[in-house]
Amino acid sequence: MAESWVNYAERIGSDLHLELSGPGSKRATLIGALRDAVRSGRLAPGTRLPPYRSLAADLGVARNTVADAYAELVAEGWLTARQGSGTRVAERARPLSTAVHPKAPAPAPTRHPRARTPRRSGPTPHDLRQGTPDASAFPRSAWLSSYRRALSQAPNEVFGPGDPAGRPELRAALATYLSRARGVRTEPNRIVICSGFAHALRLLFGGGGGGGNKGGSSRGQILRGPLAVEAYGLPFHRELLTAEGVRTVPLPLDEHGARVDRLTRERAVLLTPAHQFPTGGPLHAERRAAVVDWARARGAVVLEDDYDGEFRYDRKPVGALQSLDPERVILIGSVSKSLSPAVRLGWMVLPERYVDDVLAAKGEREAWASVLDQLALADLIVSGSYDHHVRRMRQRYRGRRDRLVAALAERAPHVEVSGVAAGLHAVLRLPPGTERSAVGAAVRQGVALDGLAEFRHPETDMPAHDGLVVGYATPPEHAYGGALEALCGALASSGTRGS
Amino acid sequence: MAESWVNYAERIGSDLHLELSGPGSKRATLIGALRDAVRSGRLAPGTRLPPYRSLAADLGVARNTVADAYAELVAEGWLTARQGSGTRVAERARPLSTAVHPKAPAPAPTRHPRARTPRRSGPTPHDLRQGTPDASAFPRSAWLSSYRRALSQAPNEVFGPGDPAGRPELRAALATYLSRARGVRTEPNRIVICSGFAHALRLLFGGGGGGGNKGGSSRGQILRGPLAVEAYGLPFHRELLTAEGVRTVPLPLDEHGARVDRLTRERAVLLTPAHQFPTGGPLHAERRAAVVDWARARGAVVLEDDYDGEFRYDRKPVGALQSLDPERVILIGSVSKSLSPAVRLGWMVLPERYVDDVLAAKGEREAWASVLDQLALADLIVSGSYDHHVRRMRQRYRGRRDRLVAALAERAPHVEVSGVAAGLHAVLRLPPGTERSAVGAAVRQGVALDGLAEFRHPETDMPAHDGLVVGYATPPEHAYGGALEALCGALASSGTRGS
Numbered sequence: 001m002a003e004s005w006v007n008y009a010e011r012i013g014s015d016l017h018l019e020l021s022g023p024g025s026k027r028a029t030l031i032g033a034l035r036d037a038v039r040s041g042r043l044a045p046g047t048r049l050p051p052y053r054s055l056a057a058d059l060g061v062a063r064n065t066v067a068d069a070y071a072e073l074v075a076e077g078w079l080t081a082r083q084g085s086g087t088r089v090a091e092r093a094r095p096l097s098t099a100v101h102p103k104a105p106a107p108a109p110t111r112h113p114r115a116r117t118p119r120r121s122g123p124t125p126h127d128l129r130q131g132t133p134d135a136s137a138f139p140r141s142a143w144l145s146s147y148r149r150a151l152s153q154a155p156n157e158v159f160g161p162g163d164p165a166g167r168p169e170l171r172a173a174l175a176t177y178l179s180r181a182r183g184v185r186t187e188p189n190r191i192v193i194c195s196g197f198a199h200a201l202r203l204l205f206g207g208g209g210g211g212g213n214k215g216g217s218s219r220g221q222i223l224r225g226p227l228a229v230e231a232y233g234l235p236f237h238r239e240l241l242t243a244e245g246v247r248t249v250p251l252p253l254d255e256h257g258a259r260v261d262r263l264t265r266e267r268a269v270l271l272t273p274a275h276q277f278p279t280g281g282p283l284h285a286e287r288r289a290a291v292v293d294w295a296r297a298r299g300a301v302v303l304e305d306d307y308d309g310e311f312r313y314d315r316k317p318v319g320a321l322q323s324l325d326p327e328r329v330i331l332i333g334s335v336s337k338s339l340s341p342a343v344r345l346g347w348m349v350l351p352e353r354y355v356d357d358v359l360a361a362k363g364e365r366e367a368w369a370s371v372l373d374q375l376a377l378a379d380l381i382v383s384g385s386y387d388h389h390v391r392r393m394r395q396r397y398r399g400r401r402d403r404l405v406a407a408l409a410e411r412a413p414h415v416e417v418s419g420v421a422a423g424l425h426a427v428l429r430l431p432p433g434t435e436r437s438a439v440g441a442a443v444r445q446g447v448a449l450d451g452l453a454e455f456r457h458p459e460t461d462m463p464a465h466d467g468l469v470v471g472y473a474t475p476p477e478h479a480y481g482g483a484l485e486a487l488c489g490a491l492a493s494s495g496t497r498g499s
Numbered sequence: 500m501a502e503s504w505v506n507y508a509e510r511i512g513s514d515l516h517l518e519l520s521g522p523g524s525k526r527a528t529l530i531g532a533l534r535d536a537v538r539s540g541r542l543a544p545g546t547r548l549p550p551y552r553s554l555a556a557d558l559g560v561a562r563n564t565v566a567d568a569y570a571e572l573v574a575e576g577w578l579t580a581r582q583g584s585g586t587r588v589a590e591r592a593r594p595l596s597t598a599v600h601p602k603a604p605a606p607a608p609t610r611h612p613r614a615r616t617p618r619r620s621g622p623t624p625h626d627l628r629q630g631t632p633d634a635s636a637f638p639r640s641a642w643l644s645s646y647r648r649a650l651s652q653a654p655n656e657v658f659g660p661g662d663p664a665g666r667p668e669l670r671a672a673l674a675t676y677l678s679r680a681r682g683v684r685t686e687p688n689r690i691v692i693c694s695g696f697a698h699a700l701r702l703l704f705g706g707g708g709g710g711g712n713k714g715g716s717s718r719g720q721i722l723r724g725p726l727a728v729e730a731y732g733l734p735f736h737r738e739l740l741t742a743e744g745v746r747t748v749p750l751p752l753d754e755h756g757a758r759v760d761r762l763t764r765e766r767a768v769l770l771t772p773a774h775q776f777p778t779g780g781p782l783h784a785e786r787r788a789a790v791v792d793w794a795r796a797r798g799a800v801v802l803e804d805d806y807d808g809e810f811r812y813d814r815k816p817v818g819a820l821q822s823l824d825p826e827r828v829i830l831i832g833s834v835s836k837s838l839s840p841a842v843r844l845g846w847m848v849l850p851e852r853y854v855d856d857v858l859a860a861k862g863e864r865e866a867w868a869s870v871l872d873q874l875a876l877a878d879l880i881v882s883g884s885y886d887h888h889v890r891r892m893r894q895r896y897r898g899r900r901d902r903l904v905a906a907l908a909e910r911a912p913h914v915e916v917s918g919v920a921a922g923l924h925a926v927l928r929l930p931p932g933t934e935r936s937a938v939g940a941a942v943r944q945g946v947a948l949d950g951l952a953e954f955r956h957p958e959t960d961m962p963a964h965d966g967l968v969v970g971y972a973t974p975p976e977h978a979y980g981g982a983l984e985a986l987c988g989a990l991a992s993s994g995t996r997g998s
Contacts, residue, residue, distance in 0.1 A: 135655045138655075195866060200869070340658040343871065366719055366843070368843055
């Protein structure tokens, strides 16, 4: 160790000792301090950090706390860890141009609108299609309390023509919340409210998906294709882009996520870095950094679909890729996973240069998002009810995932649950050639779900994987056991043990 | 009179006597019975109706009741009245293919989203720009009651992925309400919920204004241009259409409304039949009939922008043009005028052949309209609170219009208030060449409003009219007197008495 902790403490932040003795989580405090130090340049790119043991001793914290903090920051792309060369400050983390320095991420919640697979006709007793949270768990009374409070406190101007940026109350609440929960670096005036992820895509790529435009003449697109997408993803998004005339180019996936090294002349890339949809892995830290490098070098932009970022069960959620470079990443989120798709609200966290164009695309007035719902959501977040709900759902879904894993281990041990413990769905890997028969067996057991093939980009050349996408969040709590039983019954039956 | 009342009573409906002796409005009952008789074919096209006096005596009702009923049905286009040939059943009223026979229109309420003129920068103490209802009058407690009730009664599936058609509760409430209040002939399954008028235009004409499409390939437009529009109208709508690649062709206006006789090879026409926006006249009954004839003959479609149809102060609102031919007219409405543009809800009442395409354009799930707001609005309508609110606002706006007329008569007698007593705005006709100076004088008095020139289609060849569009509904009640005073001050000053 070449430097003493004093040097680090100074670089990391001179109040660190004081903060670490305070009431907050030591881990979160340390992560926040390290992140700030890297961001501000106090810890220069390439700098080697002290070993866990040394820093832990110096700061008077547990060794695991330091190890956790390093791991988090490696996962977020601030640090790199390589065998033999220790942990270093990554090359590409650079300061935010505007002075926004969110503090450490706290255990927290939300996420985003996502269209689902086609609804099948006829009743299916067991609905395990991915895409929606447990509809029976909507926090009705908390939402109503927030709605009532918001409505009673709203100034009259709320009922006039709205601002296309969205209500300032909501944008302020989101800026704070996203910083805390997702490590997002932004300001309220760089957040634009929309109806959800699909609306955001339309605003960015569409000729007519916004609210008309001020100038009156035919409006150009803000972003143009070709757009790189993950080789497995939501068909709905690809179709929407195709309808807007945007060509999508598939990036193969491997165990570290999307092969961003394959990016070439695309102008933008759409990723699900926290939890690849649907295959379930996080984007590796090296690739997080690499894709931002690519965007900088090419003048391109990264779209971060942060659809279920708060739902991580094995560890704290990995922070948003957006924090690596707020001028190169557009983060898009919504309440469709955290609350319900029935509340048609989402948000775009934008690089400064896109804000005006997005507002112009959205139109002169708020033409889409219910203003009252915006106020209610702002209250829900500020009052802490949103965090409370997300924590509750995180526990519930974690329990469901654990039950799924346990049941499969017992009943269908040939089926592997892949991906990290996160989100509202899991992928069950199947032996090659057995996906179709497994879906069929499930349907015969009254289970609605999709095979991985549904999500595969038609033009990808990566090898196909056989698997089932299980939306374990979808059924109401009382129905989950039955759905799981039926699923296991289907998988334990013939036809899924290899063709 | 060639036929006795017995024949008419039979044709009109054998229960008519009974109904007329019932508790309901005799006028409404008679209108409903006559309308049904025409619709069903019991009174054939061309049939001459008995003189007021005879029918009144026969039915035992006041002569004025019959005169009123005839006038209403003439205004709606069911009957025609010509000097010398009496009142006859119009040629073009034909039965609805599906068996929907709404009863007589009752005194009732709503309407529709409309973008407003560009917001000026800087504070304007007196806001008389057209486009929004009094924001201070939003029925907060009634809305909250409905919202609470709707939320507590909602089945869990409400919080799942929504139906792009909209909630069935709301579509059922609207079908009944629009029949009663606007004479609309439809069924819930021909109503599609949207975010407002602009969204409806995008769904109909847009390549990307919907929610993506099921098939995945690039989607065609449902309607195509060229689209005839009124020579004066909202620039926002024209711009939106232009952005979608739709050419708009202006129809001149005269004292009977849009010159629909000028329609030729357009494929669709967009009209504001109840109250031309902004000039303020209703479309003449002959033209109502003529435009439907044109649409039938050409295989074209009429878009009825029913933006303020319930707000008529001198008489009952003229029924919707849609009732003349539900298979040729798309009626579009919203709550932006009746409640607030902050509630982003509107509806399209569609000919049957468009329903599937509009739903496909909207997407596989509800991607736009807040489902909870939909349920709240349904409750507001069904509970009668919506009618109550519209009645209250009708009184308020009528009072404001009366005050405007009286104040101008006294303070600026050279200014003529044109158009019918209706809606949320009035047009003040000015001597030729004085509009610009009048707008300037208003601005100097701190009054924000627009001149007629703002609304003129750039390609029309009709003579320009000088005038001010006064949104008398816009200010809160307490501020209206001051705004009116400032406006009169501006108009009484020099520069508006002819150039």
